Amino acid sequence: MNEFKVLTRESGNAVVMELQGFLDAHTAPDLEKTFSELMSKGKYNIVVNFDALNYISSAGLGVFMAYIDEVRNNHGDIKLANMQQKVFNVFDLLGFPYLYEIYKDQEEALKKFNSR
Amino acid sequence: MRISLRNSLYFVAAGSIAAALLVFDWIRISIGLEDPVLNSIRSLFTIGSFFFLYAALRNFRTKTSAKPLEILRKLVGYGFFSAAIISAWGILLEGKGTSAGKFVPSNVMQLIATTAFAYGIGAFVFILLMTVSDIIYIKPERKVRRRFEVFLGFTVAASLLSVFGGSPFLSTIREIAFVVAVFIAVLHIVSMNWIVFLTRKDKYKSLVHSLVLIVLFGYSYASIGPANLAGGVLGFYSPPMSEFAKIVFLFLTIYFSFAFIITIFHIPTSGVFEKKKRELDSYQNLSKVITNVMDTTEVLNNTVAVVGAVTQANKVWIELRYEGDGSSPDEYRISATHRTSQYELSAFDFDEVRKEVRVNKRVIIHDIEEFGKFGLKNFPSRSLLAVPLIAHEEFIGMLYAAHEMPYAFDEEEISTVSAFADTAAVAIQNSLLFSKSLENERLQHELRIAHEMQLKLLPTSLPSSDKFETDFLSFPAFEVGGDYIDCSQIDPSRYAFVVGDVSGKGTSAAFYMAYMKGVFQSLSASGKSPSEFMMAANEAVGNTLQKNFFITLIYAMLNGETGELSVVRAGHTPGVLISLNGESGEKICRLIRPTGVGLGLEPSADFGRHLGEEKYELKAGDTIVLYTDGITDQRDPAGKEFGEERFYALLKELSAGSATEIKGGIIRALAEFSQGTDAVDDTTVLILKWR
Numbered sequence: 001m002n003e004f005k006v007l008t009r010e011s012g013n014a015v016v017m018e019l020q021g022f023l024d025a026h027t028a029p030d031l032e033k034t035f036s037e038l039m040s041k042g043k044y045n046i047v048v049n050f051d052a053l054n055y056i057s058s059a060g061l062g063v064f065m066a067y068i069d070e071v072r073n074n075h076g077d078i079k080l081a082n083m084q085q086k087v088f089n090v091f092d093l094l095g096f097p098y099l100y101e102i103y104k105d106q107e108e109a110l111k112k113f114n115s116r
Numbered sequence: 117m118r119i120s121l122r123n124s125l126y127f128v129a130a131g132s133i134a135a136a137l138l139v140f141d142w143i144r145i146s147i148g149l150e151d152p153v154l155n156s157i158r159s160l161f162t163i164g165s166f167f168f169l170y171a172a173l174r175n176f177r178t179k180t181s182a183k184p185l186e187i188l189r190k191l192v193g194y195g196f197f198s199a200a201i202i203s204a205w206g207i208l209l210e211g212k213g214t215s216a217g218k219f220v221p222s223n224v225m226q227l228i229a230t231t232a233f234a235y236g237i238g239a240f241v242f243i244l245l246m247t248v249s250d251i252i253y254i255k256p257e258r259k260v261r262r263r264f265e266v267f268l269g270f271t272v273a274a275s276l277l278s279v280f281g282g283s284p285f286l287s288t289i290r291e292i293a294f295v296v297a298v299f300i301a302v303l304h305i306v307s308m309n310w311i312v313f314l315t316r317k318d319k320y321k322s323l324v325h326s327l328v329l330i331v332l333f334g335y336s337y338a339s340i341g342p343a344n345l346a347g348g349v350l351g352f353y354s355p356p357m358s359e360f361a362k363i364v365f366l367f368l369t370i371y372f373s374f375a376f377i378i379t380i381f382h383i384p385t386s387g388v389f390e391k392k393k394r395e396l397d398s399y400q401n402l403s404k405v406i407t408n409v410m411d412t413t414e415v416l417n418n419t420v421a422v423v424g425a426v427t428q429a430n431k432v433w434i435e436l437r438y439e440g441d442g443s444s445p446d447e448y449r450i451s452a453t454h455r456t457s458q459y460e461l462s463a464f465d466f467d468e469v470r471k472e473v474r475v476n477k478r479v480i481i482h483d484i485e486e487f488g489k490f491g492l493k494n495f496p497s498r499s500l501l502a503v504p505l506i507a508h509e510e511f512i513g514m515l516y517a518a519h520e521m522p523y524a525f526d527e528e529e530i531s532t533v534s535a536f537a538d539t540a541a542v543a544i545q546n547s548l549l550f551s552k553s554l555e556n557e558r559l560q561h562e563l564r565i566a567h568e569m570q571l572k573l574l575p576t577s578l579p580s581s582d583k584f585e586t587d588f589l590s591f592p593a594f595e596v597g598g599d600y601i602d603c604s605q606i607d608p609s610r611y612a613f614v615v616g617d618v619s620g621k622g623t624s625a626a627f628y629m630a631y632m633k634g635v636f637q638s639l640s641a642s643g644k645s646p647s648e649f650m651m652a653a654n655e656a657v658g659n660t661l662q663k664n665f666f667i668t669l670i671y672a673m674l675n676g677e678t679g680e681l682s683v684v685r686a687g688h689t690p691g692v693l694i695s696l697n698g699e700s701g702e703k704i705c706r707l708i709r710p711t712g713v714g715l716g717l718e719p720s721a722d723f724g725r726h727l728g729e730e731k732y733e734l735k736a737g738d739t740i741v742l743y744t745d746g747i748t749d750q751r752d753p754a755g756k757e758f759g760e761e762r763f764y765a766l767l768k769e770l771s772a773g774s775a776t777e778i779k780g781g782i783i784r785a786l787a788e789f790s791q792g793t794d795a796v797d798d799t800t801v802l803i804l805k806w807r
Contacts, residue, residue, distance in 0.1 A: 025620060058617070058619030058620060058666070059619060059620050059664075061619065061666075062619055062620070062663075062664030062665060062666065063664060065663055065664050065666065065717060066662075066663045066664035069663065093668075093687060093688070093689065093690070094666070094668065094687035094713065094714045094717070095686075095687045095711070095712055095713030095714060095717065095726060096713075098713050098718070098722070098726045099713065099717060099718055
């Protein structure tokens with residue numbers, strides 16, 4: 001039931017990461033693995049598409065916190081896009097809009113990277 | 117030997133008859149009386165006398181042990197004495213008192229010597245017979261016992277018939293009885309069970325003893341024949357005893373001749389018996405191991421030692437399987453070794469052997485060239501046997517035995533090792549399960565302690581006054597949790613209330629929760645403003661937390677005199693203010709949601725910029741509720757969330773009541789909604805009611 005999936009694909013100079021399902025303490029390690037793979041390949045321009053993500057817990061939020069410093073130190077960024085309202089509420093409550101760029105649509109986020 | 121009153125009486129009886137016979141014999145010799153009828157009557161008296169002697173000696177059969185060699189040693193002793201007596205009397209009476217081919221004492225001294233000899237030999241014959249019966253009765257079958265009794269019956273019959281020495285007809289019957297007795301004596305060879313069970317060393321000893329016994333008894337038998345002097349002396353005194361002794365010595369000679377031969381035949385097989393015995397002992401050892409299942413290491417070490425002892429393999433070891441998860445393969449670790457070492461074995465890869473064992477249940481490598489097939493070139497043994505350890509149909513590891521000789525493992529040995537492996541597997545499995553459950557129990561205990569410790573970190577009650585009242589509830593979803601609730605009185609009029617949630621659940625969250633308490637208690641006491649408090653808390657937390665952890669907090673400072681309330685929020689679930697609309701009397705529910713980022717998420721400068729503070733003037737009947745999202749995340753059996761809307765509606769409905777009544781209403785509503793569905797997150801609610 002609580003399945004989680006990450007798909008990555010390249011788009012221009014960025015990588016789009018699509019999340020599906022439930023992101024909680026059990027599935028967070030999968031996301032961590034994907035992030036550390038991208039780090040090791042030197043991919044620091046990341047757009048996370050939340051379109052198919054139905055639930056996120058505090059452990060799931062922690063994953064983004066864990067990598068943001070490394071990404072930004074390498075002149076990259078993690079941009080968040082296509083959140084369902086419920087998921088956005090969770091980010092919003094925590095004050096993530098102050099910390100991350102959150103877009104309605106992933107194309108906007110990609111444009112940001114490409115325009116640099 | 118026990119000398120009882122009864123035994124003494126038997127001795128006295130035997131002695132009295134002997135004395136009477138001595139007197140009678142003296143008279144008989146003196147007057148040269150030779151009457152067959154009188155002789156027969158006299159013989160009957162000697163039988164009576166010997167019977168009493170036998171009865172007195174019957175307790176001589178001590179039966180202290182059933183060890184064949186001990187009995188053999190005794191027999192050698194008695195046999196030696198009887199042979200010595202025979203030869204001594206042979207020398208003593210040589211050339212004396214003979215008349216017409218028969219021995220007849222010619223004076224009183226010779227008569228006394230004759231009498232003494234008869235009773236001496238008689239006694240030893242009885243003792244020998246009783247002692248040899250001990251060895252015959254080792255591992256007795258009823259058949260053996262009866263056969264020996266029949267032999268004795270015919271022996272006694274032959275002896276009794278010798279009383280009537282003159283009659284040719286009775287002589288013939290006596291000779292038939294004699295032949296039958298000897299025939300039955302020969303039959304005893306089929307039941308020499310005691311030889312079979314001797315160890316190889318004991319068999320050699322038994323051979324020597326038997327040889328000595330053959331010589332002693334053979335000599336005794338030959339010497340008391342009618343043609344010899346000793347036979348003549350005994351024949352004069354008591355023909356029945358003479359007959360009896362003759363048969364017994366013949367029996368003993370035959371018996372030990374056969375014992376000698378049978379022992380020789382059994383020497384080659386004694387190795388098999390010794391091995392079987394060792395196996396039996398080892399099985400017993402192993403069952404001891406199984407009852408002693410506490411310690412896995414002990415079970416493993418005992419198993420390899422037992423297999424090493426039984427098979428004489430020069431190397432034995434066990435490896436246990438550690439199941440890999442999806443990504444990593446199963447791992448095998450050498451867990452016990454006998455006459456080898458992990459170090460020595462680590463040079464070899466037994467993967468091929470394992471594969472084969474899982475298919476065919478065993479691997480037997482007979483000689484050096486076959487090792488290559490299993491990728492074990494240069495293995496320092498020439499034979500290898502590997503069998504699986506299977507417990508409750510689960511493959512838990514392997515048992516290996518290696519030998520320096522080729523073809524060291526025959527079918528029998530393989531089945532023995534397999535049997536050991538099966539038994540040991542169950543023991544190993546049991547001990548593993550036992551230690552696992554022990555470990556679980558220990559962890560449970562630790563968690564209970566942690567739970568109790570954390571309960572002590574929660575406030576027992578929150579402050580109230582005539583202006584306001586408070587109540588709260590807090591349950592962790594597991595033994596320990598990451599929710600935090602606390603209060604501190606800053607000065608006589610001001611109170612700080614806090615509700616927090618550490619990201620993640622369980623033990624790690626509980627540690628941060630405890631840390632948070634320390635931060636709150638030390639910072640709130642300093643009388644800082646809510647914003648100053650939150651920034652200092654972010655500083656304290658940011659330096660401590662792991663990157664992917666954070667804490668959300670809602671902090672409310674209440675002036676207990678004026679009802680002034682200042683609230684700051686660091687990423688936490690918004691609080692709720694329920695108040696009455698003065699004009700319509702309608703209940704209004706407002707969210708207390710000043711801006712602010714979770715603690716530990718950003719550095720202080722940015723954190724301060726994003727932090728907002730909201731102020732409220734509380735009016736009579738206003739209710740403030742601060743909580744963690746565990747309550748709104750609670751699900752019903754169908755998986756539906758309790759949700760914020762339902763929670764707000766509930767609070768409106770309950771807000772007319774006291775803080776404690778509101779708390780009770782929340783607990784009831786939650787219980788009704790969840791219908792026993794476990795909470796997935798910690799649940800904490802703080803209720804503050806302005807009077």
